[in-house]
Amino acid sequence: MAASPGRERFAPFRRPVHLISLGLALAVLVAAGLGRTLVGQIPFWGDPFPLGRTLAFTLDHLSLMCSLLLIGSLLSVGLSEHPGTQANEADVVTLFVAATGVAVLVSANMTTLCLAWVFLDLALLWIDTHRASRSATISAVRNLVLRTASTIALVAATVLLLAQQGDAPIPLLEARGLPGQLLMAAALLRIGLYPLPGGFQRGWLTYLVSVATGGYVWLRLAGLSTLGLPGGGWLVPVAGTVLLVTGLLAALSDDEEPTLAYLVSHWMALLVLAPVLGLRGGLSVGLAAMVNIALAIVPLAALEGGGERSIWWRVPTLVQVVSAGGGPLTIGLLTRWAFLRLAWEEGYSGLFAVAVAAFALASVPAWRQVALLLAWPSESVAEPAPDADPDLAPAAGPAPEGSAPPADGAASAAPARPAVASLVGAWYPALILILGGTVPALLRHPGARLIGQVTLPLAEGYGAIAWAGAPAYAAAAALLVLAIGYLLAHHTGGGRPSAARLTAHTFLEMDWLYSSAERSLAWVEGTIARGTAVIEEGSMALGWILLWLLAGLLLLTGR
Structure with missing residues (x-):
């Protein structure tokens, strides 16, 4: 509708249709999760092909949780953003990304997964090609190379799995040998983990899709590998280094946009690393990291500079910032505690120390942002209109001549937006982050009615933990991290960054390396x-x- 020639006539209905579609998708997922597991099949190709004749879709606990995160995050951003800040085609593309992303997550066989994966790549390619700046074009080419390599790896794994195991359902596959390694490569390339090129130059929607689909394939692969993920020996030091470096980059950065990109990569490293340490506890830590990225960091990146200064909007923003930095009373702190506990119990004492240092560094930008949020005036003040969505929005044009000045107390150029919808979009992710961090057992009761159970950390409740040994050490370390991060933020914030600091930041970002390689x-x-x-x-x-x-x-x- 938004992409039709007569779209101006439908402009007043574009946003409501977009939000209603996402809301209905969320309701359908919840309703489907309340029922028993079913497999829906659609004929794909005919008799000449013995395998992959049908497209099959199903829901289990992991696919349901990842689908809810994808749609829930999109709905939160859609409700919270200013009307009119996106391009006319943006809502259509967002819905297409949502549909293809959910298709990837609920695919019941490898043929369906490959087909949905390719269509999702096309949507992401459209997003990248509509970012007009030269630097965005360079990063779009890098991301296109990564996505193409990921798709090739997935297709190759699919061919091998079909030849070895037939058209078996994905949850029943045995991902061993070369197919397992190819699936691992497909997941890591889709996640785009640092230091892969283009990892820091993605928009919020691309980050969300990377986490939801790449993280799903990674956690699914971990669940299929009873003997552990392939390549676990080298993944621990590599992902541990990424965890530390991205935390250092976040601490060195003074700009909000790259800082959020560093924090996404930091939590992605946690998502990748946790299942390698231990399967049972690692899956819950990985899923909790996905929740934190989708509900805390992605909304902050999507609405950067466009938030209201009223206390009603500042409080949920504050919760998201605190959770992104692993702060108290949020799921971010609980995820860190569970990871540290897992590392201690599995005997990774060196990784435990590295994680403590990385978490302390990653907490620094959160403390800085908390100080800024608390220093904001409570009343609304005149401020420039927020920039359009970096993924999808066109360049803003000048105001029409003869337009009326803004009313007293209103933002000078920001369009009015429905208060109730914005409040809902801002508050429900914040409430989930708080509930998941303070009373995680509450999420277990509604989760028990869905397919499977919520596997977030401490879903059994605080009383089920013997607070001695590893749990106590992990809790002390997680709280110590916050204190160290506060001291670092207090003593390093403000002023002009030193030449050594800028040099270290530029070196660690590694854009110079990829530019040199491209020129060569x-x-x-x-x-x-x-x-x-x-x-x-x-x-x-x-x-x-x-x-x-x-x-x-x-x-x-x-x-």
């Missing part, structure tokens, strides 16, 4: 092209022709 590849390509031109069209053209004639003569004479 461009030079090699140009050299080969010039050499080929000389051979085929230049002074050596006659010799090239004679060589081909000689080859043809030898072929015809049979020599």
Whole structure:
């Protein structure tokens, strides 16, 4: 509707239809989760192909939770944002991303997963190509390369699994050997974990899709691998290093947008690392990390600069900031505690120390942002209109001539928005973050009615834990991390950053490495092209022709 030629006539209905569609999708997922597990099948291709004849969809606990996170985060952003800040096609693309993303998550066989994966790639390609700046174009090309490699790995794994195990349901597959390694590569490339190129230059929607779909495949693969994830020996030091470096980048950064990108990569490293340490506890930590990214960091990135200064909007924003930094009374702190406990129980004492340092560094930007939020005036003040969605919005144009000035007490250029819808969009993620961190057992009761049970940390309640040994050490470390982060934020914030700090930040971001590699590849390509031109069209053209004639003569004479 928003993309039709007569879309101006439907402009007043575009936003309501978009929000109603997401709300209905969320309700359908909840209703489907309340029932028993069913498999829906759609004919795909005919008899000449013995495998992959049907597209199959089903829901289990993991796919349901990831689908709820994807749709719930999109609905939160849609309710909270200012009307008119997105391009006309943005709502259509968002709904297409939601549909294809859920199709990936509820796929019951590998054929369905591959097909939905490709359509999701097309939607992400549209998003990247509509980011007009030169730097965004460079990052779009890098992300396109990663997504293409991820799709190739997934297709190759699908072919091998179909040949070895037939068209078996995904939860019953045995991901061993080369197929398991290819699935692992597909998940890691889709997640885009640092230091892969383009990891810090993605928009909020791309981050959400990467976490929801890539994280789902990673956790699904962990659940299928009874003997542990392939490559676990090298993943622990690599992901532990990523955890520390992204925390350091977040502490060194003074700008909100890159800081949120660093925090996403930091929690992604936690998502990747936790199932490698231990299967049972690792899955719950990984799922909790996904919740924190989808409900805390993604809404902050989507609405950056566009939040209200009223206390009713500042409180949920404060909760999301605190949870993103692993602060108290939120699911962020509980996730950190569960990870530290898992590392201690599994004997990774070195990783325990690295995680404490990484968590302390990642808490620094949260403390800085908390100080800014508390310092804001309570009343609304005149401020520029928020920028459009970095993923989907066009450049803002000037105000029409002769337009009326804003009313007293209103933002100078910000359009009015429904207060109730915005409050709902801002508060329900914050409430989930608080409930998941303070009384996680409450989430177990509604979760028990869904397919499976909520597997977030401490779903059994605080009373079920013997607070001695690993749980006590992890709790003390998680609280100590917050104190260290507060001291670092207090003593390093403000002022002009030093040259050493800027140098360290630029070096760790590694954009210089990828730019140098791209220039080297461009030079090699140009050299080969010039050499080929000389051979085929230049002074050596006659010799090239004679060589081909000689080859043809030898072929015809049979020599």
